[in-house]
Amino acid sequence: MRDLAGKRIILTGASEGIGRALALELARRRARIALAARDRDRLESLAQECRALGGEAVAVPTDIGNQQDCEWLAQEAVKAFGGLDIVIHNAGITMWSRFDALQDFEIFDTLMRVNYLGPVHLTAHTLPHLKQSAGLIVAVASLAGMTGVPERSGYAASKHAMIGFFDSLRIELAATGVDVTVIAPDFVVSEIHKRAIGANGEPLGDSPMQQSKIMTAPECAAQIARAIERRQRLLLMSTRGKLGRWLKILAPSVIDRIAARAIRDRH
Numbered sequence: 001m002r003d004l005a006g007k008r009i010i011l012t013g014a015s016e017g018i019g020r021a022l023a024l025e026l027a028r029r030r031a032r033i034a035l036a037a038r039d040r041d042r043l044e045s046l047a048q049e050c051r052a053l054g055g056e057a058v059a060v061p062t063d064i065g066n067q068q069d070c071e072w073l074a075q076e077a078v079k080a081f082g083g084l085d086i087v088i089h090n091a092g093i094t095m096w097s098r099f100d101a102l103q104d105f106e107i108f109d110t111l112m113r114v115n116y117l118g119p120v121h122l123t124a125h126t127l128p129h130l131k132q133s134a135g136l137i138v139a140v141a142s143l144a145g146m147t148g149v150p151e152r153s154g155y156a157a158s159k160h161a162m163i164g165f166f167d168s169l170r171i172e173l174a175a176t177g178v179d180v181t182v183i184a185p186d187f188v189v190s191e192i193h194k195r196a197i198g199a200n201g202e203p204l205g206d207s208p209m210q211q212s213k214i215m216t217a218p219e220c221a222a223q224i225a226r227a228i229e230r231r232q233r234l235l236l237m238s239t240r241g242k243l244g245r246w247l248k249i250l251a252p253s254v255i256d257r258i259a260a261r262a263i264r265d266r267h
Ligand SMILES: NC(=O)c1ccc[n+]([C@@H]2O[C@H](COP(=O)([O-])OP(=O)(O)OC[C@H]3O[C@@H](n4cnc5c(N)ncnc54)[C@H](OP(=O)(O)O)[C@@H]3O)[C@@H](O)[C@H]2O)c1
Pocket: 012, 013, 014, 015, 016, 017, 018, 019, 036, 037, 038, 039, 062, 063, 064, 065, 089, 090, 091, 092, 093, 114, 140, 141, 142, 143, 184, 185, 186, 187, 188, 189, 190, 191, 192, 193, 195
C-alpha cells in the first residue's frame, strides 16, 4: 500500500460522477490534484471542496478530445506541483442506441476522440514526468472494454481500444517503474447515462437506468482509490465482471446473453 498524501495527480473528468467522487476521496487522503474537465465553474467549486478536506487542488479547464488542451493540462499540473506521480484518465462519454437505428455516425468519431485518443495524447505529454517519479497511469475503462454490449457498440469499441493501448503500454514500461492500473466498473450512478448520445445524435436527457440498483459513485471512487494505493493491475467491481472474464473463454454465448439482459433490464 502506498500513501497518497502529497502525491501529484492529474484527474480528468473530475467535475461529475465517478471523477468528482474520486477527487473528494483523494483530497481526504491529502493528495495534490489537477482537476480537469470542460466546465470551469464546477471545477473551481470542486477545488474549494477538495481544499476544505485537506487536499491541494487546481482547476484546469480541458477538452480531452483536443490535443492542445492535453498538452496544456500536463504543463499546468507540472507548473503547479513541480512534477507528476499519477495520471487518472477518467473523462468519458457514451452512447445508447442500436447500430442499425443510428441516424448520425459522428458519435463514433467523438467516442474515439474522447475515450481513446484523449488518453493517448495526455499520456504522450505526461509520460516523461511519470518516468521521473516511477509513477502510475490509471485508465478508467469499463466492463464494456472487455466484452460486447448491445446499444453501446461505439462505446465498447472505444473502451476496447483504451484497454488495448494501456495493456500494451504496461509491457513497454515494465523496466521504467511506471505501472498501469486498468479500472473496469460495472454500472455506476452518474451523469453519463443522461448524457448518453441516442439514435438521433442528441443526449437522452433522462437516465434510463434504475439508479437505486447500481453502485454509487462514492463507493466506486473508494474502490478506485484502494486500487491506486495497491498499484493493482486490474480492478473489476462486480461478480458478473469477474465471472465474465472466464465465461468469455469457456461459454461466450452465455456472456452475450448476460450483456443483452443487463441492457434490457435497465430500460
Ligand atoms: N457510470 C457508469 O455506469 C460507468 C461504467 C463504467 C465505466 N464508466 C466510465 O467512468 C468514467 C467516468 O464516467 P461517469 O459515469 O462519472 O460520467 P459523468 O458523470 O458523465 O462524468 C463525466 C466526466 O467527464 C467529463 N468530460 C466529458 N467529456 C469531456 C471532454 N471532452 N473533455 C474533458 N472532460 C470531459 C465531464 O465534464 P465536462 O462535461 O464538464 O467536460 C465529467 O466530469 C468514464 O470514462 C466512463 O466511461 C462509467
